[in-house]
Amino acid sequence: MAAKRRPTLADVAREVGVSAKTVSRVLNEDGPASAATREQVLAAVAKLGFQPNLMARNIRVGGPDTTVGLVVPDLSNPFFGAVASGIEDAVRERGLTLLMGSSADDPARERALTDKFLGRRISILMVVPSVGADHAPLKGHRSGGLPVVFLDRPGTGLATDSVVSSNREGSHEGVTHLIAHGHRRIGFVGDLPTKLYTRRERLAGYRSGLQEADIPYDRSLVVSAHDQEGAAAATSGLLDLADPPTALFAGNNIMALGIVAELARSKRKDVAVVAFDDVSLAEVLEPALTVVAQDPEEIGRSAAATALARLDGDRSRARTVTVPTRLIVRGSGELPVPKR
Amino acid sequence: MAAKRRPTLADVAREVGVSAKTVSRVLNEDGPASAATREQVLAAVAKLGFQPNLMARNIRVGGPDTTVGLVVPDLSNPFFGAVASGIEDAVRERGLTLLMGSSADDPARERALTDKFLGRRISILMVVPSVGADHAPLKGHRSGGLPVVFLDRPGTGLATDSVVSSNREGSHEGVTHLIAHGHRRIGFVGDLPTKLYTRRERLAGYRSGLQEADIPYDRSLVVSAHDQEGAAAATSGLLDLADPPTALFAGNNIMALGIVAELARSKRKDVAVVAFDDVSLAEVLEPALTVVAQDPEEIGRSAAATALARLDGDRSRARTVTVPTRLIVRGSGELPVPKR
DNA sequence: TTGTATGCGTTATCAG
DNA sequence: CTGATAACGCATACAA
Numbered sequence: 168m169a170a171k172r173r174p175t176l177a178d179v180a181r182e183v184g185v186s187a188k189t190v191s192r193v194l195n196e197d198g199p200a201s202a203a204t205r206e207q208v209l210a211a212v213a214k215l216g217f218q219p220n221l222m223a224r225n226i227r228v229g230g231p232d233t234t235v236g237l238v239v240p241d242l243s244n245p246f247f248g249a250v251a252s253g254i255e256d257a258v259r260e261r262g263l264t265l266l267m268g269s270s271a272d273d274p275a276r277e278r279a280l281t282d283k284f285l286g287r288r289i290s291i292l293m294v295v296p297s298v299g300a301d302h303a304p305l306k307g308h309r310s311g312g313l314p315v316v317f318l319d320r321p322g323t324g325l326a327t328d329s330v331v332s333s334n335r336e337g338s339h340e341g342v343t344h345l346i347a348h349g350h351r352r353i354g355f356v357g358d359l360p361t362k363l364y365t366r367r368e369r370l371a372g373y374r375s376g377l378q379e380a381d382i383p384y385d386r387s388l389v390v391s392a393h394d395q396e397g398a399a400a401a402t403s404g405l406l407d408l409a410d411p412p413t414a415l416f417a418g419n420n421i422m423a424l425g426i427v428a429e430l431a432r433s434k435r436k437d438v439a440v441v442a443f444d445d446v447s448l449a450e451v452l453e454p455a456l457t458v459v460a461q462d463p464e465e466i467g468r469s470a471a472a473t474a475l476a477r478l479d480g481d482r483s484r485a486r487t488v489t490v491p492t493r494l495i496v497r498g499s500g501e502l503p504v505p506k507r
Numbered sequence: 508m509a510a511k512r513r514p515t516l517a518d519v520a521r522e523v524g525v526s527a528k529t530v531s532r533v534l535n536e537d538g539p540a541s542a543a544t545r546e547q548v549l550a551a552v553a554k555l556g557f558q559p560n561l562m563a564r565n566i567r568v569g570g571p572d573t574t575v576g577l578v579v580p581d582l583s584n585p586f587f588g589a590v591a592s593g594i595e596d597a598v599r600e601r602g603l604t605l606l607m608g609s610s611a612d613d614p615a616r617e618r619a620l621t622d623k624f625l626g627r628r629i630s631i632l633m634v635v636p637s638v639g640a641d642h643a644p645l646k647g648h649r650s651g652g653l654p655v656v657f658l659d660r661p662g663t664g665l666a667t668d669s670v671v672s673s674n675r676e677g678s679h680e681g682v683t684h685l686i687a688h689g690h691r692r693i694g695f696v697g698d699l700p701t702k703l704y705t706r707r708e709r710l711a712g713y714r715s716g717l718q719e720a721d722i723p724y725d726r727s728l729v730v731s732a733h734d735q736e737g738a739a740a741a742t743s744g745l746l747d748l749a750d751p752p753t754a755l756f757a758g759n760n761i762m763a764l765g766i767v768a769e770l771a772r773s774k775r776k777d778v779a780v781v782a783f784d785d786v787s788l789a790e791v792l793e794p795a796l797t798v799v800a801q802d803p804e805e806i807g808r809s810a811a812a813t814a815l816a817r818l819d820g821d822r823s824r825a826r827t828v829t830v831p832t833r834l835i836v837r838g839s840g841e842l843p844v845p846k847r
Numbered sequence: 848t849t850g851t852a853t854g855c856g857t858t859a860t861c862a863g
Numbered sequence: 864c865t866g867a868t869a870a871c872g873c874a875t876a877c878a879a
Contacts, residue, residue, distance in 0.1 A: 216647025286561030307556020
C-alpha cells in the first residue's frame with residue numbers, strides 16, 4: 168500500500184457534513200461555533216488524524232512563520248549548543264521556536280540552509296558565518312524587516328547586528344597572565360583555517376600581549392590544527408623545538424582538549440597553559456586549567472534580545488555587541504618557568 | 508517604513524514584462540527559456556531580492572519537504588549534538604537537511620515541535636521522547652508513510668523503529684567490572700526523573716550486576732540528581748554515609764562530571780568510578796575515567812539508515828536497533844578497595 | 848519559446 | 864451560527 172494522501176480540511180468537513188470553513192473555525196477558535204458541530208469536528212479530526220498544513224495556512228495568512236532559524240558550523244561542538252540554549256530560552260517567551268541546522272562551515276551549505284529558512288518565511292535569522300560566505304544576498308531581507316544577527320563571527324557584505332566575544336581583549340589578558348608568571352616563550356595553538364575571524368582576533372590579542380611586554384613575535388611558536396588530535400600533534404611539535412615554549416595558549420576549546428591530552432600523554436606537568444573558552448572538567452585537571460571563559464549562553468541571549476527588539480520596530484543602526492570574556496585562574500596558567 | 512511585502516513571482520514577471528510561468532521556468536530550470544529572457548529574469552530577481560516562497564511551492568507540488576526533523580531534550584548536551592551529527596552526515600547524501608529543535612524534555616513542547624514539523628510535511632521525524640509523552644497521535648503519520656524513529660529512548664503508544672544504546676548490558680558490564688576489582692559497596696548516581704527509560708535500564712543493569720555477584724541491593728546507595736552540581740552533592744552524601752561505597756557508578760555523562768568534580772574537590776582518589784557515557788578529557792583525569800562508552804554518532808547513523816530504508820519502501824515490522832556500548836578501561840574503574 | 852487556465856490546502860470576505 | 868467564493872504564491876497541463 169502506497170503512502171496515502173494526507174487528510175485535508177475538506178476531508179474532515181466531508182466526514183462531518185459541514186463546510187471546510189467551519190472546520191477551520193473550530194480548529195483556530197476563530198468565529199463562533201455551536202458546541203455540537205464543534206465536538207463532531209474534533210472527533211473527525213482525531214479519527215482521520217488530520218494535521219493542518221501549516222504551509223497552506225502560512226501562504227494564505229501571509230505573516231511570518233513563528234520560527235527562529237539558526238545556522239551553526241558544527242552541531243557537535245558544545246559551544247554552539249550552549250549558544251543555542253541561550254537563544255532558545257530568550258525567544259520561547261515570545262512564542263518563537265528555535266530550529267537549528269548545520270553549515271559544516273561550508274559557504275554553499277550555509278547558503279542552502281539560509282535559503283531554506285528564508286523560503287519558509289522565518290521570523291528571525293541567526294547565522295554563525297562560514298569562512299568565505301558572502302551575506303550580501305541577505306540585504307533585501309534585512310531591509311525588508313527580517314532581523315538578521317551574526318553570531319560569534321561578523322558577516323560579510325551586510326551591515327547588521329552581530330554578537331561576538333571579546334576575542335582580542337580576552338587573548339591579550341590570557342597571554343599577559345602567562346607573561347606575568349615569567350613566561351617569554353609562549354606557544355599559540357590555533358584552529359583552522361587561519362583566516363577564521365575568531366582565530367585571527369585571538370592571535371592578534373596574543374601578539375599584542377607579547378608586544379606590550381616587548382617579547383618578539385616568533386612565528387615558529389604559532390601552530391594550527393583542525394581537531395583535537397591535530398592539536399595534540401601540534402603541541403608535541405612545539406615541545407620538540409630546540410628552544411621550546413614554556414607556556415601554551417589554546418585558541419579554542421577543541422585546541423585546549425588536544426593540548427591537555429598531549430601534555431598528559433607525555434607527562435609534562437611543567438608547561439603552563441591558558442585556554443580560550445572553558446571546557447568541562449577544567450577545574451578537575453592537574454593542574455586545573457586556567458581559561459579565558461566565554462559566555463555562550465549570554466551570546467545567545469544577547470542575540471535574541473537584539474533580534475526581538477528589531478522585531479518590535481527598532482530601526483536604529485546595526486550594532487555589534489561584544490560579550491566580555493573572563494579570566495578564570497585555576498592553576499595551569501600560574502605555573503612558573505622551569506629552572507634549567 | 509513598515510516591512511514591505513515580499514516580492515512574488517508575479518512581481519518579478521511584471522518587472523520583466525513576461526508571465527509568471529516564465530520566471531518560474533528559469534528559476535527551476537524547468538522548461539526551455541531563451542538566453543535573453545533568462546538574463547532579464549535573473550536580473551530582476553536580484554534587483555527585487557526575490558526569494559521563492561517554498562511553502563507555496565511545496566503546497567502545489569504536494570511532495571514532502573526535504574527536511575529531517577529532530578526533537579531532542581537539550582541542545583546543550585554534547586551527547587545529542589553527536590547524535591545529530593551522525594544523522595546529518597547520513598541524510599545529507601540523500602539531499603535531506605537536518606533541522607533540530609528542543610523539547611526541554613517537556614511533553615507539551617515536544618508535541619508542539621512535532622506538530623510544527625508535521626505541519627511542514629517533513630520527510631522524516633526523529634524524536635528523543637520526553638518523559639510522559641504520548642506518541643499515539645503520530646500513528647496516522649507513520650501508517651501514512653512517514654518514517655518515524657525514536658532515539659535513545661523508546662516512544663509510547665506507537666510501534667515504530669527505535670535506536671537505543673545497550674543500556675542494561677552496558678551497566679551490567681560496568682558494575683561487574685567494579686565487582687571484579689573487589690568492590691561490594693557500589694553507589695549509583697542516576698539522573699532524574701527516575702522513570703526515565705535510560706535511567707531505569709541502567710539501574711536495572713546495575714542491579715543485575717550486583718545480583719549476579721550475590722551482593723544485596725542497598726537502596727541507600729542509589730541517589731539521583733538533575734544536573735552536575737546535584738550529582739556532586741549526591742556524591743558527597745554517599746561518601747558521608749556511615750558505611751560508604753568504595754566505588755561509584757555514574758548513570759550518564761552529566762552525573763559523571765558531578766562525581767569527578769566532587770571527588771576532586773574532596774581530594775578522594777581512592778574511590779573507584781565507572782561512568783556510563785564517555786566525556787571529554789576522561790583519559791586525562793587522575794585516575795583516568797573508566798567508562799561504558801556509548802556511540803552517539805552511530806546511534807544517529809543507524810537511525811538515519813533505518814528511516815531512509817522506510818523512505819525507500821521498507822514496510823517490514825518496526826524494529827529496535829541496539830547500539831552496543833563498550834567498556835573502556837582507563838584506571839578509575841580498577842582502583843582496589845582501600846584497606847582499613 | 849512562451850502564455851493561460853486551473854488547482855494545491857487554507858483562510859478572509861461577505862452573504863445567508 | 865454557517866456556507867460559498869475568492870485569494871494567497873506557485874507549478875502543472877495544455878495550448879499557442
